[in-house]
Amino acid sequence: MKPDMPLPVLEASSIVKRFGGAVAVDDVSIAVSAGEIHAVVGENGAGKSTLMRVLAGILTADQGTVKVGGELLEGGAKGSLEAGIALVHQELSLIPEMTVAENIMLGSTPTSYGFIRTRQLKAAAAEALDEIGVSVDLNESVARLSVALRQFVEIARAVARKPRVLILDEPTATLTPAETDHLLAMLQRLANRGMAIIYISHRIPEVFTICTTITVLRDGKVVDSTPLVETTPSAVIDKMVGRELSLDLSSRRVATPGALVLSARGIRAHNVNGVDLDVRSGEIIGLGGLVGAGRTELVRAIVGADPRYGGTVTLWVDGHPRNITSYQPAVRAGIGYVPEERRTDGLALTMSVSDNIALPNRRELSSAGVILAGKTARFASNLADAVGLRPPVITRDVGEYSGGNQQKVVIAKWLGRKPRFIVLDEPTRGVDVGAKAEIHRIVRELADNGAAVLVVSSDLPELLELSDVIHVVRDGRITGTLSAADANEKSVMSLASGENLVGA
Ligand SMILES: Nc1ncnc2c1ncn2[C@@H]1O[C@H](COP(=O)(O)OP(=O)(O)OP(=O)(O)O)[C@@H](O)[C@H]1O
Numbered sequence: 491m492k493p494d495m496p497l498p499v500l501e502a503s504s505i506v507k508r509f510g511g512a513v514a515v516d517d518v519s520i521a522v523s524a525g526e527i528h529a530v531v532g533e534n535g536a537g538k539s540t541l542m543r544v545l546a547g548i549l550t551a552d553q554g555t556v557k558v559g560g561e562l563l564e565g566g567a568k569g570s571l572e573a574g575i576a577l578v579h580q581e582l583s584l585i586p587e588m589t590v591a592e593n594i595m596l597g598s599t600p601t602s603y604g605f606i607r608t609r610q611l612k613a614a615a616a617e618a619l620d621e622i623g624v625s626v627d628l629n630e631s632v633a634r635l636s637v638a639l640r641q642f643v644e645i646a647r648a649v650a651r652k653p654r655v656l657i658l659d660e661p662t663a664t665l666t667p668a669e670t671d672h673l674l675a676m677l678q679r680l681a682n683r684g685m686a687i688i689y690i691s692h693r694i695p696e697v698f699t700i701c702t703t704i705t706v707l708r709d710g711k712v713v714d715s716t717p718l719v720e721t722t723p724s725a726v727i728d729k730m731v732g733r734e735l736s737l738d739l740s741s742r743r744v745a746t747p748g749a750l751v752l753s754a755r756g757i758r759a760h761n762v763n764g765v766d767l768d769v770r771s772g773e774i775i776g777l778g779g780l781v782g783a784g785r786t787e788l789v790r791a792i793v794g795a796d797p798r799y800g801g802t803v804t805l806w807v808d809g810h811p812r813n814i815t816s817y818q819p820a821v822r823a824g825i826g827y828v829p830e831e832r833r834t835d836g837l838a839l840t841m842s843v844s845d846n847i848a849l850p851n852r853r854e855l856s857s858a859g860v861i862l863a864g865k866t867a868r869f870a871s872n873l874a875d876a877v878g879l880r881p882p883v884i885t886r887d888v889g890e891y892s893g894g895n896q897q898k899v900v901i902a903k904w905l906g907r908k909p910r911f912i913v914l915d916e917p918t919r920g921v922d923v924g925a926k927a928e929i930h931r932i933v934r935e936l937a938d939n940g941a942a943v944l945v946v947s948s949d950l951p952e953l954l955e956l957s958d959v960i961h962v963v964r965d966g967r968i969t970g971t972l973s974a975a976d977a978n979e980k981s982v983m984s985l986a987s988g989e990n991l992v993g994a
Pocket residue numbers: 509513514532533534535536537538539540541580880881889890891892893894895920922
């Protein structure tokens with residue numbers, strides 16, 4: 491180590507973590523100093539989350555050591571937390587039924603003689619929220635918060651521990667550009683005050699905005715670790731994928747909208763205040779807007795996943811109108827829905843990939859009420875291939891796959907049904923660059939084959955790239971509609987803004 495380098499706060503040496511026979515983390519060493527923002531990047535399944543779970547004491551390494559401030563870590567998650575390591579998980583881990591304050595203080599709830607000290611709890615939670623510059627009602631139950639606000643509450647929970655090392659596993663996947671900027675500025679502040687930060691993201695531009703060091707993982711190994719100033723985004727991507735990535739950046743699709751497939755009128759629901767929407771065959775409609783604008787609530791109300799207070803949804807099936815009122819009949823009539831929160835809504839984690847894919851396709855895969863194993867396996871394999879599942883082992887439990895690969899399984903599940911109308915809510919959140927291009931290709935192909943497609947995305951470049959028409963949603967209403975020709979980051983954001991979600 492160079493003499494002018496500060497001593498690292500966190501030092502992990504030769505970490506190995508296996509799952510069964512597979513090596514997820516393969517002899518990884520990483521060191522992070524106070525004030526450093528250290529990026530960890532890599533493709534889906536590269537081992538990033540596994541490494542972080544080892545650092546946070548949630549998983550026990552098969553080999554290697556972790557030191558904080560020179561002291562060897564032992565004693566699992568509690569030990570890591572006490573030593574000053576706080577992890578913001580890739581998947582949200584809040585308890586929806588509890589309030590914001592209770593969630594923030596979960597695990598460090600102040601008690602006196604066994605009674606929870608409510609006032610103290612609220613004060614500590616308020617301080618943490620203040621620290622990250624987010625205003626949200628402490629008494630609100632988390633179930634009622636948007637995914638973005640949940641993410642900020644999750645971060646507040648980590649910050650409330652006053653950690654020496656803060657690890658964030660894809661914190662911006664659910665955030666809009668403005669919210670992302672807010673988060674990045676906040677991390678910069680924490681780092682300036684001496685916190686050591688590990689930052690995982692698939693969004694390479696973000697990494698280049700705030701990080702000081704970057705470690706690239708591939709197949710569980712460190713392939714590069716360098717000060718950020720000594721590398722470039724394209725060099726990082728090449729290292730991630732281990733080859734030069736030649737994405738097929740196909741020119742914009744020329745949409746030829748056909749017959750009306752879905753028509754929603756006067757939709758009212760929680761956070762949805764009267765929306766009319768039409769989607770035609772062959773058309774990709776994008777819903778833009780800030781997180782919290784009501785887009786997820788709107789699409790859930792349309793597909794019947796949540797109750798509507800008012801309005802009608804009509805699906806046209808071979809020229810005949812069908813009134814859509816609830817979810818199961820909607821699915822039977824040919825509606826597909828890839829939800830935003832895949833871990834709870836989209837997947838059975840303890841079931842195999844094959845069973846998950848077969849689930850909504852049981853009818854086609856069975857004969858006289860019996861599921862045909864061979865047919866199911868072929869069907870699942872083809873779809874797993876189509877979405878680029880890695881590794882493509884359809885007998886493995888979905889819960890054993892990395893976050894990005896789980897998203898591919900949700901999409902595969904719905905592709906199999908050849909839906910007439912499909913809603914994709916944040917389809918590539920947490921998906922690596924290669925897989926993202928692949929999913930975009932699949933979505934276009936769906937439309938080209940006649941499906942009517944509705945996409946919600948907070949990833950503006952993605953929304954602009956996919957959509958033939960963009961409706962911008964604000965406060966539960968469509969406040970503007972842009973054709974592909976008129977849509978750009980500025981026009982979408984100016985229609986979307988006017989809502990001060992993350993405070994000043
Ligand atoms: N509980 C588990 N059981 C078995 N295998 C697992 C388990 N958790 C992770 N793995 C495997 O370990 C490898 C690394 O997964 P990990 O979740 O660390 O990837 P990641 O880099 O975080 O990916 P992503 O960008 O998709 O989040 C993958 O091959 C994954 O399938």
